[in-house]
Amino acid sequence: MNTVTSYGAAGTVTGSCHLVKLGPIKILIDCGIFQGEGVGGSHRNYEPFEFDPAEIDFLIITHAHLDHIGRVPKLIKDGFNGKIIATKPTKDIAQIMLLDSAKILKEEYKTLRRKARRRGDEDTISEPLYTEDHVKEVFSKKWHLLEYFEKHKLPKGIKVTFGNAGHIMGSAFVMIDYFDEKIPKRVVFSGDIGSKHRLILDPLDNTEIADTLFIESTYGDRKHKPLQESVDEFKQTVIDTLERNGNVLIPSFALERTQEILWLLHQMSYNGELPKCQVFLDSPLAIKATRLYNKYPVHLSDEVEYHTLDNGDPFSFESLSTTSTREESRMINKVKQRAIIIAGSGMCHGGRIMHHLKHRLWNSKNTVIFVGFQVEGTLGRKIIDGDEYVKIYGEDIVVKAQVQTINGFSAHADQDDLIDWISNFSELKNLYLIHGEASKMEPFSKAIKERLNQDAKVMEYGVSVTL
Known part of the structure; x- marks a missing residue:
């Protein structure tokens, strides 16, 4: 059975992490940190993964924002030893982002431990999520760097292709082609996509083919100013x-x-x-x-x-x-x-x-x-x-x-941009909303139905859907 399970960015904006199972092949789309407070807040970064990192064959990184890459060192620390797939700018940017993140985590740990020592309970302070050594280990792994629309073959006839997401430099949406009982299928993950009008980047690419689309909805409830x-x-x-x-x-x-x-x-x-x-x-x-x-x-x-x-x-x-x-x-x-x-x-x-x-x-x-x-x-x-x-x-x-x-x-597309991008898919069968607050997804889902006559489902944390 081919499935997708979201372990982040489901009902919340941050913590992007989506596990794709295509037969025996397990692919993780992003592995980001949670930010902010509340149910989907930063405390969740220290919790164990709900899957075994050692069983993941490939990690695909859509772009180098921390809410998409911030737990990659933890993933490797906990056993991941597969191949990482990204664009070349994403790899370079990820390196400076993760080293900076490790430095901040170290400083925060020192501060918390110093305060706890004065209270007499320093043993209650957790070690940093990861260190600079863990980050260096990320970049000692095998990476495969793709250009936009360059196909990369995985086992079992699976192919991975990137398109320009127009979000930040090197950002990509991910097209995964696979076979389901000998029938060719494609699932697309938007990552974070930008609007058609950007200041310093080319606009995002379009693609027409997908059976299933997982799309971000950060600003799915509104329109940006021109x-x-x-x-x-x-x-x-x-x-x-x-x-x-x-x-x-x-x-x-x-x-x-x-x-x-x-x-x-x-x-x-x-x-x-x-x-x-x-x-x-x-x-x-x-x-x-x-x-x-x-x-x-x-x-x-x-x-x-x-x-x-x-x-x-x-x-x-x-x-x-x-x-x-x-x-x-x-x-x-x-x-x-x-x-x-x-x-x-x-x-x-x-x-x-x-x-x-x-x-x-x-x-x-x-x-x-x-x-x-x-x-x-x-x-x-x-x-x-x-x-x-x-x-x-x-x-x-x-x-x-x-x-x-x-x-x-905003580097994120607004409702009009998102719906316009979805409209390029000619035979879309399944549409799932991710990477957005729950309050944004309801009006976005309603707008999709009204303008495209397409049903959109909201991904729930830890609940698998069949492709």
């Missing part, structure tokens, strides 16, 4: 804040969103639109990621690629400073006005943005611009939801800064 409207809103917010001598704080994801923001600021600077200011990229991870984006210009949009060929680095400009060390980061505190600070983490659940929020969130001259999705339970979500006070490093901080949410930059 991209140009979001670009204009971003520029105006930056200009207005700087002209009142305020500071702009941008909690940004190291991958894609940071590079998009840098490209926009580069354009503003190039066109004379950016008021006099200092711009800080205060994220060692984002700095490394940006170098990788420069490494693969062929994966960028035509506009950015041509700009690179004619004018060099599209993510740099005169007023930009990169701050890799903690000492450099602390020096930003001395800049009292007219600064743009881009720092991780994107959901404000850690990273250097926490310090900048602590120092600047209480000042009404400043603006916090959220340019990415904020999972329930994260600090970023609390600020967006209008909490009057938020707790940062144990201190209550009043939220007086302007708060601006610009969701048109």
Whole structure:
């Protein structure tokens, strides 16, 4: 029997992990961490896998966001010894992401253990989920790196093919061709897909053939603002804040969103639109990621690629400073006005943005611009939801800064984009919704029925479905 079982990103956004059984072959699609609080929260990362990692033959990675790769070192630590399949940019990005994650886990462990020691119960603190040595082991395994639409043969007549998902550099949706009682079948996993209109990437590819589709639904309940409207809103917010001598704080994801923001600021600077200011990229991870984006210009949009060929680095400009060390980061505190600070983490659940929020969130001259999705339970979500006070490093901080949410930059497709992509499949028999909050899936399912006359089922955690 051929089945799929979701052990993450089922009724929640994070923790993507889908086990595909095709006869004797077991394929895992992603192995990401859970983020946020509640039932689907981060505490689940430390729980044992519901399957035996040693029995998994192949791990397919759709892209290198931590909610898709963050438990891969744990998977290997717990016995996985199969082949890993991904695009080349995904492998490179995954390496810097996982090493950074291991470093954060180590620091968190030290902090928790120090506090527990003072309480006299340090034995209650769990070891880190994984270490840098475990990450290094990930990249000592056998990887097979695919180009888009290059077929890769697996045993039993199974073939794996990637299409460009248009989400972040190297992201892919996965097409798996197999035989069911000698009848050819195809199952497709969307991974995370982007919209048709992106700032620095080519739009996602389409494909027409699938018997079964598992599709993300992060923004299945809404439509994003048009991209140009979001670009204009971003520029105006930056200009207005700087002209009142305020500071702009941008909690940004190291991958894609940071590079998009840098490209926009580069354009503003190039066109004379950016008021006099200092711009800080205060994220060692984002700095490394940006170098990788420069490494693969062929994966960028035509506009950015041509700009690179004619004018060099599209993510740099005169007023930009990169701050890799903690000492450099602390020096930003001395800049009292007219600064743009881009720092991780994107959901404000850690990273250097926490310090900048602590120092600047209480000042009404400043603006916090959220340019990415904020999972329930994260600090970023609390600020967006209008909490009057938020707790940062144990201190209550009043939220007086302007708060601006610009969701048109989202690397995730909105409802129209998702339905348009689904409509390309001519003979789709089964459709399952994954990677979304339960509250988003109901309106998405209803919209699919109304516009495509297609029934969509919501995947439940740990419940197998037959292909």
